[in-house]
Ligand SMILES: N=C(N)NCCCC(=O)O
């Protein structure tokens with residue numbers, strides 16, 4: 001397929017021209033194995049990527065429906081339809097910097113502690129090459145080792161967390177590492193800049209009012225899904241941007257932030273969520289933020305229909321990737 005990939009012409013001095021996606025006008029987009037957006041595998045770019053898309057097929061941390069271990073590959077399949085120019089951000093993301101698919105991290109499904117260590121190590125190795133990460137989960141447990149790797153590189157990071165759930169609960173069945181607890185652990189470990197923590201899209205029943213009190217004590221601000229509906233995307237995005245400022249920013253998107261009408265394929269669905277249009281617009285509004293890496297988690301394709309969820313997820317990852325490549329290109333001048 002290498003003879004049919006798009007070859008962007010606007011290379012920057014001393015930076016190799018990025019190798020782009022397979023050209024879908026010459027090779028049918030449904031042909032061949034799936035990589036994210038039909039981009040090259042990282043072994044096809046000499047192990048080099050400015051943004052590495054990496055899968056984490058792991059769902060041992062879930063409290064309800066399993067299946068997010070298949071999420072990354074479902075997103076890759078759905079991403080075959082993405083195109084090289086992103087009009088909403090006026091950018092050709094894969095021409096601005098090298099985005100490559102780094103494959104999957106092979107994590108132990110029978111041992112959460114070991115899995116968490118494996119993710120941290122693999123993420124750290126990719127970050128050490130200079131890449132930013134666009135991680136495709138997997139359940140939300142993986143945000144903890146990803147944030148450990150981020151903090152090691154950047155120090156405590158600002159967090160923008162899109163999710164129906166707080167994910168700052170303490171333990172489930174006595175277990176500290178679950179998909180409902182990563183951000184409490186991250187605060188406890190000092191991985192986050194507690195002056196810039198926001199949940200967006202929060203909704204649904206809680207265990208008690210104390211969940212909110214604990215969350216606020218950790219430093220989180222909450223923009224509920226009803227806030228997005230009442231105040232609108234622009235006002236909410238302005239507020240989030242002010243809170244983030246120029247800090248290194250990590251974005252974690254749990255696909256259940258979307259209403260089940262927009263993302264049925266997930267393990268812990270909650271009614272009354274964001275539309276995919278709202279999510280994509282808020283993300284686009286982050287342009288200029290110092291986005292150091294992002295994850296997209298909790299896609300569970302067994303509950304999906306007509307790829308509704310994985311298509312929304314692929315577009316979410318596309319907007320996040322575009323933000324990162326724009327920033328990389330701007331820094332190169
Ligand atoms: N989907 C994520 N990440 N967390 C949901 C935890 C919901 C619960 O079982 O209380």
Ligand SMILES: [Zn+2]
Nearest residue numbers: 164165254256
């Ligand atoms: Zn959630």
Ligand SMILES: [Zn+2]
Nearest residue numbers: 140163167254
């Ligand atoms: Zn979550």
